Amino acid sequence: MRTVDLFAGCGGLSLGLKNAGFNVVAAYENWNAAANIYQKNFNHPVFEIDLSDIEKAITHINQFNPEIIVGGPPCQDFSSAGKRNENGTRGNLTLSYARIVSGIMPKWFLMENVERINKTVIFAEAKRILQEAGYSFTETVLDSSKCGVPQKRKRMFLIGHIEAPDNFLVDKLLLGLSKNSMTIREYMGKHLEIEHYYRHARSYARRGIFSIDEPSPTIRGVNRPIPPNYSPHPGDATSNIKNVRPLTSIERSYLQTFPRNFNWNGLNKTTLEQIIGNAVPVNLAKYVGNCIMEYEKSK
DSSP states (O other): OEEEEESOTTSHHHHHHHHTTOEEEEEEOOOHHHHHHHHHHOSSOEEOOOTTSHHHHHHHHHTTOOSEEEEOOOOTTTOSSSOOOTTSHHHHHHHHHHHHHHHHOOSEEEEEEEGGGGGSHHHHHHHHHHHHTTOEEEEEEEEGGGTTOSEEOEEEEEEEETTSOTTTTHHHHHHTSOSSOOOHHHHHTTTTOOSEEEOOOSSTTSOOEEETTSOEEOOOSOOOOOOTTOOOOTTOSOSOOTTOEEOOHHHHHHHTTOOTTOOOTTOOHHHHHHHHHHSOOHHHHHHHHHHHHHHHHHO
16 A cells, blocks of 8 residues: 655654555655654655645645555644643644645545544544545544553544545454553563663652553653652652663663664754654554555455
């Protein structure tokens, strides 16, 4: 299936879909640092084009004749982390995505975003645009830890098709989920060589020490050292924090299920953390891609 990835980031969605058998032919990413990492890891081109210019984007993307357009419009304006502003510049890119898809009319589209986007006015407007263009929808929230990812990261998927009834993919998406959440130990074995690690909480009301015998909490775009005056939290996985450390940037990329040979060279630590935190877990994308492929074959 010929695939174009919009708002591609460093390529988590592209790589997962490629692993599911999709033919990713082009990507678009306007953040230079992420585009550079993407280009280091894929053979197809990545274009740094402002996708808020709808007409220019449609003309450029049309040359690839995509069967499916995928993408995760920047989610920071909708995220539970930090300030929310659904009318911000990045929030408006969700509407750009919908207008680009409806202007090109591929057979399929796939939009990925944070869980709470489905409660926003902008998301409702994007759905209206796509529905008026003729698409039927499957909309669901998936827990990454039930999809082969050792991380409790919930993401919303809106999948559209021009020749299917509404909710056409729900059964496949839900029936294939694992019964239990994947733990870090199950995914990484003894590779970390630690039993517990520190993850900086957004408030003192939350714990900061986690065990590798549970899924990681959501990988965010910040990764801070354990404070020298850290006060133990009742929910911490251990009270002995002598050898507890935060995960390294590369270890965090493993929890996003990027392969060990993925090339992250050329980034400073702050940018690397942001790019990894913003990424779609590779195995989550593969899970959704496999469901789409199975639906296509069943027809």
